[in-house]
Amino acid sequence: MGNAMIEAIGLDADDTLWENETFFRVTEGEFVALLGEYADGADIASRLLDVERANLARYGFGIKGFMLSMVQTAIELTDGRIDGRAIGRILELGQEMLAHPVDLLPGVPEALDALAGHRLILITKGDLIDQERKIAASGLAERFDAVEILADKSPETYSRVLFRAGVAPEDFVMVGNSVKSDVLPVVELGGHGVFIPHAMTWAVEHADAPDHPRAHRLETIAGLPALVARLEEGHA
Numbered sequence: 001m002g003n004a005m006i007e008a009i010g011l012d013a014d015d016t017l018w019e020n021e022t023f024f025r026v027t028e029g030e031f032v033a034l035l036g037e038y039a040d041g042a043d044i045a046s047r048l049l050d051v052e053r054a055n056l057a058r059y060g061f062g063i064k065g066f067m068l069s070m071v072q073t074a075i076e077l078t079d080g081r082i083d084g085r086a087i088g089r090i091l092e093l094g095q096e097m098l099a100h101p102v103d104l105l106p107g108v109p110e111a112l113d114a115l116a117g118h119r120l121i122l123i124t125k126g127d128l129i130d131q132e133r134k135i136a137a138s139g140l141a142e143r144f145d146a147v148e149i150l151a152d153k154s155p156e157t158y159s160r161v162l163f164r165a166g167v168a169p170e171d172f173v174m175v176g177n178s179v180k181s182d183v184l185p186v187v188e189l190g191g192h193g194v195f196i197p198h199a200m201t202w203a204v205e206h207a208d209a210p211d212h213p214r215a216h217r218l219e220t221i222a223g224l225p226a227l228v229a230r231l232e233e234g235h236a
């Protein structure tokens with residue numbers, strides 16, 4: 001048929017273009033060590049995850065919310081006995097994350113170059129300032145036609161992005177490492193979602209991959225240009 005035309009490709013950033021979750025896990029390890037005299041490591045980690053989940057609606061995604069959740073967890077787990085110096089160390093851990101250099105994932109610049117004939121939109125969520133910093137530091141900013149930093153990724157927020165871009169959902173492909181954030185909401189709207197798993201993905205982002213003709217999976221971003229070409233030929 002050859003009638004499919006992919007007008008725009010949306011790319012997630014954290015753990016799709018560059019490393020992210022690994023820094024959270026390293027910091028969590030230091031946080032667990034800091035509270036080691038008060039509780040068991042696995043308990044601290046699961047308590048922290050509960051606090052983060054409960055705070056998401058208030059703080060949103062990103063490092064600042066993570067810092068506040070670590071402080072809250074430390075106070076609660078120690079019945080308020082945690083000292084000011086340890087709280088200071090927790091804030092320092094977060095500030096180190098906010099200053100960390102950007103490590104691109106393998107094959108990213110090459111895949112973006114191969115897709116340069118398409119409209120590319122970087123679509124991420126999290127702290128506005130931190131995401132802007134990472135986009136600038138990545139050296140990839142000029143490869144994108146637009147950058148969208150969202151509070152959350154839902155069918156509603158994606159449909160606003162598509163409206164602003166003037167793109168119909170069926171002509172849109174979203175690519176990322178989270179089935180929950182990058183695939184399901186876009187497939188629900190009528191677009192294509194491409195899941196590229198990352199070895200480390202936050203528990204909150206876990207979801208089962210749907211069995212759906214517009215839901216796709218790639219092992220690495222290197223396969224993306226060929227997948228987009230197949231979609232345009234109507235063979236995928």
Ligand SMILES: [Mg+2]
Pocket residue numbers: 012013014015016176177178
């Ligand atoms: Mg991601």
